[in-house]
Amino acid sequence: MNLHSSVVIHVDIDYFYAQVEEVLNPNLKDKPFGVQQGLNMVTCNYIARSFGIKKWRPVKECLEKCPDLVLVKGEDLSEYKKFSKRIAELLHEEFGSTERMGLDEHYMDITKLAEDKLALLTDEELTNIRFAGPFYPNEEAFSKCSCGCENRLMVGSQIAQNIRDKILNELKLTCSVGIAHNKLLAKLVGQMNKPNNQTVLAPIAAAEFMAELKEVRNIFGVGGKTAERIEELGIKSISDLQNCTFEKLRNYFTQETAVRLKEAALGIDNSVVRPSGKPKTVGLEHSCPPITIRSDVEKMFQDLLPQLVEHIENDARIPEGLKVTIRQYNREKKASFKETKQCVLLPSYFKHFDEKIKLSDHAHDLIMKSVMSTFDKIIGKEKFYINLVGLCFNKFRELKRGTSSIESFLKKRKSEGETSDDNDQSPPSKRQKIVNRNSIPANVDQSVWRDLPIELQQELMRSWQSSSTNDNSSDMIKSSTFASESSQGLKLKSNGNLKNVNTLYNHFNKK
């Protein structure tokens, strides 16, 4: 289990919204073209970029730089979501499960796939394999490590080429792909030869690669606020971060953050690729010119609700919660702020029709009443200037039993024996953190382990620690089954004893 033992791929579709529009309307392909949301140009094709136009600039500024820029409105994301779904399905079918980041990016852990492909090669074939695509920094750098990463990454680069070919042939979309020994580096190195290309990183060059990126904002998880705090320490670049003492970081950040920053600066990232399940929330929002009248607000929500229901009609789940969002202009602070409030949805609000989820007969009016009373609670009695309203379904419950996702997934896996084959959605999972590769007990089946909810992982670790003091049995997990969420039948066989962790899982779900 050395530092370079994994192969991670990051796929990022080029100029995503704009490229989707090009597929929908090929006339746009030979023109400078961008997608507009409100007053902003969100993204544009690379012809437009050759005029010096950057993503996320005001439309006005873009038209000054390129008067011939063609613009299409992109406030409605449904087409982009459709393509996003097709991409996810294609990747999953052909190469295994993925972790989604937004609509157009996916991480994949292809370590097993690469190792399996390597194992099939003869010695002669092994000496003749070549990298696909460009590398960082150069080909020689790969041979300086003898842990086997060179061959794994070489095969990884070939798989990356296959992925790009597949996405281009099936969906007519170009993408950029990074191949590296961890997620952090895969994502960053993939940007090197954008668009429509790929880049593989030599592990020994990781720290040097990070240093050349300069800005600490390039580190995943370091946003505006964290970057500001880092700079308060006088640290202005990733190489500053590499060279500063750990204690200096530890004084301003939590232990966890300090370690993460220090490691990331050196190109070290132990976080695991975590297959995405179905979305945990599905929302819709509309911005609008300032509204001051309650009935106008109601019209906005009236409009949103049916659209939102359409978004989940094929989901096989129903939401039990609804988050109401408004954005208000605050004249004292001269700024807009979002406020939200939860309200409860009853299962009886939904019915099936044509295999699809629809609102029951009077549910629209009932939900609207909840929404508006929730709105009143947010506003109080003050006058208001609302410039955005939003609704977001959450607290989803699975409808089907028995053959539902996770149960059938693990059962199938059992019958397939040892070959761990990623296939289905993962159960709820929390942020990375504790789920480092290195912290997982060695004799645990990792392909099963990594898909467990973090709460269960933690609870199991605790139980193993305590049981090892009064018990000489090993920690081996022999098998596990996970029934659908509605029956909550998660059981883990451990030490020959069937541990029923239902109560545990229920407990965590309540809060």
Next chain:
DNA sequence: CCGGGGGCAT
């Protein structure tokens, strides 16, 4: 401060 999403920690 502007689009329209989504995830997770607190």
Next chain:
DNA sequence: ATGCCCC
């Protein structure tokens, strides 16, 4: 419920 992060 809010804040920070990601796209």
